[in-house]
Amino acid sequence: MTPLLQVEGLSKFYGQRVGCADVSFDLYPGEVMGIVGESGSGKSTLLNCMAGHLPPDTGQVLFNTRTDGMRDTVTMSEPERRMLGRTDWAFVHQHARDGLRMNVSAGGNVGERLMAVGARHYGDIRDQAIDWLGRVEIAADRIDDRPRQFSGGMQQRLQIARNLVTGPRLVFMDEPTGGLDVSVQARLLDLLRGLVREMGLSAIIVTHDLAVVRLLADRLMVMKDGHVVETGLTDQVLDDPQHAYSQLLVSSVLQV
């Protein structure tokens, strides 16, 4: 089986400081990869480099495109990368307001990606928006409300609908449950787990919440000071951490 995403020797430096250094891994179709580590460990830098938001200093991000097979998205032209960004890729931000247009209605937010790839039939766009709002448990009669009238959890669900409407194959998520209270987190995780299974999505989830990766991720990468210190199956890493930092991370989880 060919991997969907192949990252090879990816590094990003901020002057003298290391953002992330020499990261390599493969991600296969349908697989969910978790990246954990403390604040400042380079998780978000790595995610942004992979998603094309930051240019990496060295390394390749190979993506298995629908038409041309494996392509390096780092050296790809900007229009092609943007096209990927609104078709095969999705990016869920930690703060919904970074990923939504706050002054555009929920329906417009969901429809934007469709219109960006050429949908020009209002009725069809609206039907798809209603369908997706339903899938993320937002009532259809909220379609013309603006996101600022939504609760935090609803905003996050709307952001997910907006990203998944074009049927992407790879979703980047940056702390998707950050800042939400636990019961809302639980429902969002349920929803994400359902969508990932149902659509056969591959996903890369950056988080510092080990419970989130325990539920969602098949594989886990632990980062410290810009370097990957441990990788493995999620249960294996969480139940039998090998690296000193992974052990510290796992033992730091508050037991209720």
Add this chain to the structure above:
Amino acid sequence: MTDYNFAYLDEQTKRMIRRAILKSLAIPGYQVPFASREMPMPYGWGTGGVQVSAAVMIQEDVFKVIDQGADDTTNAVSIRRFFERTADVETTETTTDATVIQTRHRIPEEPLTADQILVYQVPIPEPLRFLEPSEVETRKMHALEDYGLMHVKLYEDISAHGAIATAYAYPVEVEGRYVMDPSPIPKFDNPKLSMPAIQIFGAGREQRIYALPPYTQVVSLDFEDYPFEATKADHPCGLCGSTDSYLDELIVDDTGGRMFMCSDTDYCGARRAKGHVGAEGTPLQENAV
């Protein structure tokens, strides 16, 4: 009069503006940055249009200015006098006699010809501005033809009002490439944007010039199930009885009485001179003061 260089601006400035105009004609719909000068009028009063007019004007030109179609409003009269004083060019109110027409928010009803230039005053040249506040980002969107957002605006119109409610500054796609703001002309005028005359758009405060060469293909954006419609008030002109010109609505008394009249005063006047009379009009008196 001789205290001013011809048409107010110095020759170097006019060369700079002409270079921007040539570039804008070469890339229809693309916003060319230019070093906009301070003009002796406030921003928002047509500083961009005046600079473009000054740069294209020659001594033999016949100059006309309209403001919302009218020749006799403050803005139109001031700019006309400005060029009478600084360039000593002949001015006119008759559309067919003019060679350079500076306009604010209208295209004359009378079809323009290949030997005329239409100069628009533009307040906000960027069609994506109210959707994306960052100039860096909007320029990137133009460069990459990333125009999905423009349709989001039209989508929002339909979801809120049941129809595309944008009635002026209606976005157009030029030659299948750049999305352009045709300045705040009513969408009634959009179909006229493909015409034999050269059209140049000047935005003074925003320091941008863009243009449509003759017969450029201009398409108003829309949805398949909500097609573009050029709309106007559903009345005949009260003064000249015209049924196919763009109309202004005027409140005429304190009891809600209103009348509709052509916004293009020259067009209306010419029709009345030919003897057309609307419901509320009187036959035009020659030599009336």
